[in-house]
Structures are given as structure tokens and as C-alpha cells.
């Protein structure tokens with residue numbers, strides 16, 4: 518039996534080429550591509566495509582969808598958290614947030630993650646597998662359809678390390694920014710990395726127009742090495758050198774993520790050291806009070822400590838903001854729902 522092809526991971530040019538081989542005119546590729554990117558889940562929903570053609574499509578392709586397994590809506594701010602089920606039984610999470618300028622969705626790029634950051638719920642379970650471009654796209658179209666909205670911004674800050682799934686993520690970015698599809702421009706997309714330095718160098722000549730977020734979380738190797746294993750492969754200086762080159766080449770401001778952990782990386786000394794290391798770089802610092810996660814003992818910093826930290830950065834000329842916590846009542850930070858689901862199903866297997 519011939520393998521069916523993941524049609525939603527194909528670019529419009531690839532689809533057009535494929536359709537030519539199947540004997541369909543170009544406008545059919547335009548129509549089908551349009552439907553797919555509106556988020557239809559079956560070929561039968563493509564009402565301007567004949568029955569005969571739909572059956573040819575079924576013989577050659579499948580439409581990859583994510584299914585809503587669970588949906589939590591915050592009573593505070595309307596933030597929606599989705600637990601999606603994938604075709605092979607894996608689970609991933611997405612979060613939809615409403616800001617004054619529109620809707621932002623935070624999507625996953627992998628089921629799990631192999632980077633093992635100590636403060637992260639996703640990292641604790643290891644990597645199950647990479648997501649396909651179509652699975653990333655479906656997180657967006659499903660949230661749009663489910664809420665009857667258009668999403669204007671995307672952040673790749675859900676489960677997984679985007680640069681550890683490089684080719685699929687690049688293809689997804691090409692698809693989602695295509696004006697014939699969802700049409701979210703690169704300038705409205707952020708890609709977050711824990712610091713996969715060789716991939717940052719791979720990005721530089723591509724001159725990406727998305728925002729690169731780098732999860733720094735500590736100003737020195739002693740602290741960063743303790744909470745982020747990747748630091749033992751590429752240390753702070755190596756990472757920051759790559760970031761400087763990236764900013765110089767792309768003229769794009771890098772956004773450094775810094776999760777404040779009580780009595781660990783939130784001291785005045787840390788703030789000063791951080792300011793010193795970032796001096797002169799085109800960048801911005803995003804401070805996030807760490808989310809408490811079952812399985813570690815990290816606590817969030819006090820408000821006073823957060824304010825002291827930001828003052829020190831600002832007095833050194835580093836722009837910084839404290840990220841507003843959305844969806845506090847629904848555990849909006851990623852990895853926790855999937856873990857719970859996994860524990861439940863592992864429990865079931867033991868009972869059987």
C-alpha cells in the first residue's frame with residue numbers, strides 16, 4: 518500500500534506540482550490549499566471540490582488534525598488552555614491569550630522536550646517526538662475555529678525546543694506566514710530557544726524577521742549550568758556571542774527570557790552581572806516570576822525582589838519588562854496538563 522501524504526505540511530508550490538501529476542489544474546491546488554488553511558478537517562468539507570476528486574485526494578493524502586481533549590478557560594482573563602490529542606495518542610498543549618492588540622497563541626513544537634531544564638514541567642518527561650508542520654498549523658486553525666476569531670500573533674513557547682525540530686519549524690513558519698493561508702507575518706511571530714547555539718548560527722544567514730527569544734535565566738555558568746543542562750554544551754559566553762552576531766546580522770532585537778526564582782537567580786548581584794553581560798547588545802529582557810511546578814522546589818520571587826531586579830537593569834540602560842501572568846487559575850504554563858494526562862493513563866495501564 519502506498520503511504521498517504523501529509524497534505525497540510527505541503528507548501529502551495531508542492532501541492533500545485535503534485536496536482537499536476539494527478540491531472541488537476543492549478544486552481545484546484547489553490548482551492549484545496551485555501552480550505553486546509555481555514556482548518557477544515559475532512560475532504561468532504563471542501564464543497565467546491567467534486568466527489569470524484571475528493572476520492573482521489575483520499576487515496577493520496579490525509580489531513581492531519583489535532584483534537585481538543587480538554588479545554589480550560591480562565592475566570593480571570595479569558596485565557597484558554599487546550600490539551601490536544603494527536604493521531605498517535607500523544608498529547609500537547611496550546612494557550613490562547615487575549616491582549617488589547619488581539620489574540621496571541623502559544624503553541625508547542627514537540628511532544629515533550631529533551632533539554633531537561635530543571636524548572637520546566639515539560640522537560641521532566643523527556644522527548645516523545647517532534648511535531649509535524651501540519652500539527653503546529655492545526656493548533657492555530659483549531660483555536661481560531663473553536664473561538665470564531667482570527668489570531669494575530671504566535672509565540673513558539675509551548676512544549677518543546679523549536680530549534681531541536683528545526684526543519685519542521687522552518688516549514689511551519691513558511692506555511693503560517695503565507696498570505697494565501699493563515700497569513701500571520703513573521704514580525705508577529707516569536708521563536709523561543711533555550712540556547713541551541715549551532716542552530717542560532719544556522720539561522721543567521723537566513724536573516725529571519727521573527728523575534729528570537731532566548732531563555733537565559735541566569736547570568737553565569739555556575740547558576741545556568743545548575744538549572745539548564747544545555748549550558749554544559751554551550752555556555753553563557755558562547756550563547757551571548759551567537760546572540761550578538763544574530764542581532765548584528767538581522768538588526769532585530771533579541772528578547773531574553775529570565776524566570777525569577779526566589780533566592781536563586783533574583784539577587785541584586787545577579788541583576789548587576791546580567792546588566793554587565795548584556796551591555797551594548799540590541800536586546801530586551803522579559804522577566805517572568807517562575808511558575809511553581811510539582812517535582813521541584815523553586816518558588817517565585819517576591820514583588821519587592823522583582824522590582825529591585827528590574828530597577829538595576831534599567832539603571833544600567835537595559836530595557837526590561839515583567840510579563841503579566843495570564844491564566845493563573847488554569848496553570849497556563851505549559852507541560853502540566855500533559856503530565857497529568859500521562860500520569861492518569863500510566864495509572865490505567867498498571868491497573869489493567
Ligand code: SAH
Nearest residue numbers: 636637674677678709710711732774807808
Ligand atoms: N524550549 C523553548 C521554548 C519553550 S519553553 C525555551 O526553553 O525557550 C518557553 C519559556 O517558558 C522558556 O523561556 C522557558 O524557560 C520558560 N519556562 C519553562 N518552565 C517555566 C516555569 N516553570 N516558570 C517560568 N517559566 C518557565
Ligand code: SF4
Nearest residue numbers: 630632634637640711
Ligand atoms: Fe525544553 Fe524549553 Fe522546557 Fe527547557 S524550558 S525543558 S528547552 S521546553
